[in-house]
Amino acid sequence: MSAQQIVFLVTAGVTVISAALVVTVRNLIHAGLWLVMTLAAVAAIYVQLEADFLAVVQVILYIGAIAILIIFSVMLTRRVMADTGPQRIPQWPLAAVVALVVFGGLAYLLVQVPWPLAPDVDVSDTVLALGEAFVDPDRFVIPFEVATILLLVALVGSISLALPERESD
Amino acid sequence: MPEFSFGDIAVYAYDMIGWALVTYGLDPKLVVIIQKFLAAFLLANFALLTPIFTIWLERKIAARFQDRLGPNRVGPYGLFQSFADILKLLTKEIITPSGADKVVYFVGPILSVAPVLGIWVVIPFASTMIGANLNVGVLYSVAIGGIGTLAIMMGGWASNNKYALLGAFRAASQLVSYEVPLILALLIPTLLTGSMGMQDIVLAQDTWFVVYAPIAATIFFVSSLAEIGRAPFDILEAESEIVAGYHVEYSGFLFAIWQLGEFLHAFTISALVSVLFLGGWRGPLADLYPILGIVYLLAKTYFVYFISMWIRATVPRIRIDQMNNLNWKFLVPLALAALVLVALVDKLLPASLAGSARAWAHFASNVGLMVIVFGMLRTESRRLQNLSLPAPVAAGH
Numbered sequence: 001m002s003a004q005q006i007v008f009l010v011t012a013g014v015t016v017i018s019a020a021l022v023v024t025v026r027n028l029i030h031a032g033l034w035l036v037m038t039l040a041a042v043a044a045i046y047v048q049l050e051a052d053f054l055a056v057v058q059v060i061l062y063i064g065a066i067a068i069l070i071i072f073s074v075m076l077t078r079r080v081m082a083d084t085g086p087q088r089i090p091q092w093p094l095a096a097v098v099a100l101v102v103f104g105g106l107a108y109l110l111v112q113v114p115w116p117l118a119p120d121v122d123v124s125d126t127v128l129a130l131g132e133a134f135v136d137p138d139r140f141v142i143p144f145e146v147a148t149i150l151l152l153v154a155l156v157g158s159i160s161l162a163l164p165e166r167e168s169d
Numbered sequence: 170m171p172e173f174s175f176g177d178i179a180v181y182a183y184d185m186i187g188w189a190l191v192t193y194g195l196d197p198k199l200v201v202i203i204q205k206f207l208a209a210f211l212l213a214n215f216a217l218l219t220p221i222f223t224i225w226l227e228r229k230i231a232a233r234f235q236d237r238l239g240p241n242r243v244g245p246y247g248l249f250q251s252f253a254d255i256l257k258l259l260t261k262e263i264i265t266p267s268g269a270d271k272v273v274y275f276v277g278p279i280l281s282v283a284p285v286l287g288i289w290v291v292i293p294f295a296s297t298m299i300g301a302n303l304n305v306g307v308l309y310s311v312a313i314g315g316i317g318t319l320a321i322m323m324g325g326w327a328s329n330n331k332y333a334l335l336g337a338f339r340a341a342s343q344l345v346s347y348e349v350p351l352i353l354a355l356l357i358p359t360l361l362t363g364s365m366g367m368q369d370i371v372l373a374q375d376t377w378f379v380v381y382a383p384i385a386a387t388i389f390f391v392s393s394l395a396e397i398g399r400a401p402f403d404i405l406e407a408e409s410e411i412v413a414g415y416h417v418e419y420s421g422f423l424f425a426i427w428q429l430g431e432f433l434h435a436f437t438i439s440a441l442v443s444v445l446f447l448g449g450w451r452g453p454l455a456d457l458y459p460i461l462g463i464v465y466l467l468a469k470t471y472f473v474y475f476i477s478m479w480i481r482a483t484v485p486r487i488r489i490d491q492m493n494n495l496n497w498k499f500l501v502p503l504a505l506a507a508l509v510l511v512a513l514v515d516k517l518l519p520a521s522l523a524g525s526a527r528a529w530a531h532f533a534s535n536v537g538l539m540v541i542v543f544g545m546l547r548t549e550s551r552r553l554q555n556l557s558l559p560a561p562v563a564a565g566h
Binding site for chain 2: 027029030033036052053056057059060063064065067068069071072075076125126127128
């Protein structure tokens, strides 16, 4: 087994174990922290795939913003020091079915699809290539702009939700 | 055997160790790993030992600003005061408050120092010396800095203390929101260079980027000050309101680790400002003798650090509403305007206009924007002064 494989197995193991802990620990804050661990391990896997930009963005967005907001809102909405709320929601059988179907589908795909290995391409400047692909009319400019507008709408929407209602005067 | 060069003695030593180990009969791949570990060890120790000096420096300089003498009992000029403090903190008991979440409580301070150390990986010390010239270096420094927010929240929450928790809340709101102008300001050196690699940014600064983009440099510096939670942005540990904020329950060496993280972060952002806007290791003869680059970088870093100490010693703490207003109503719009301005000016200037003339054209456009902004601020402040305020609400409601 090469060193690369060992590193991959360790990160993959950390990802899976911490992901399992996210849904099994009783303390919500701990669940949030394990989620951070999972996301960090996924970022490490991106690094091993030489997708450095993706890895860094994963850390900025998911750990730096989303996970922190999740933990923040948990701290604000629950009795944070001692919360032992119910662990089950009534719809759990339905959720289990959906999870199983998704898992089965993904597993089926994994087995059926022949995964072509990319030829040994030069991955030295992924950021430049990514940036050019985003603004190239022949490639991703339309999805990129659509996503931008979607985010802008979300931004405006969140501001309008947060604005205090104006008194009629 | 690597060729000896005095101007590049650090790299020579690095190569020499590698050469010696390979001739000794080790696998070259293993030797590379050993070399990297050695370099990382040295870098981490340099970064972790720096605060011993900077804490003394900061206390001494803050004292002078406030017409005091500062530490002057232990050693010449009180130089060994920090060592005395370290020994004191080491011998003190580490108290874990009852009801604390033990693991999170211990991991918090460590997680606050580790990402700051991580930033040093992408700081170029000389033309030949950089931990890793990542092509996403700029983003990496932001990403790994954001983990510090998490550390503060962990520490504040795990302490089982409402003041610590309040400090953690304040930290989360301040640190997350000041990341926005920080990243926008970082885009400008990236835009001017055409790369996010730190070494490329330094190499592109024939004229320092502070001339190209004084607004971006200022925004970056101010929002970095907010990111490290130093005065005037120290509402997350405001002692007159919430005792000491997130680290109120920490004692002994765990408290020392929080302090270490804070001071190291302050020094680190000074280094980042020097690298991104003050030309990093560049200076006379630094190309010929790379070892000089370290001297230049440290000189610039200490200069920026001095400014942050100056601000810390003179400006009073801002209120939370002022903190939010400064960020969302001033820094973010200004950073957006500056970004668009730099992009437009850079596109409009003819490609033939190179070197310092180009830099000064950028500078002029920045000054123009600043004049407009100050004009707007002036009108707004006049409007607020003439506003008839409603009578203050009587006590009770």
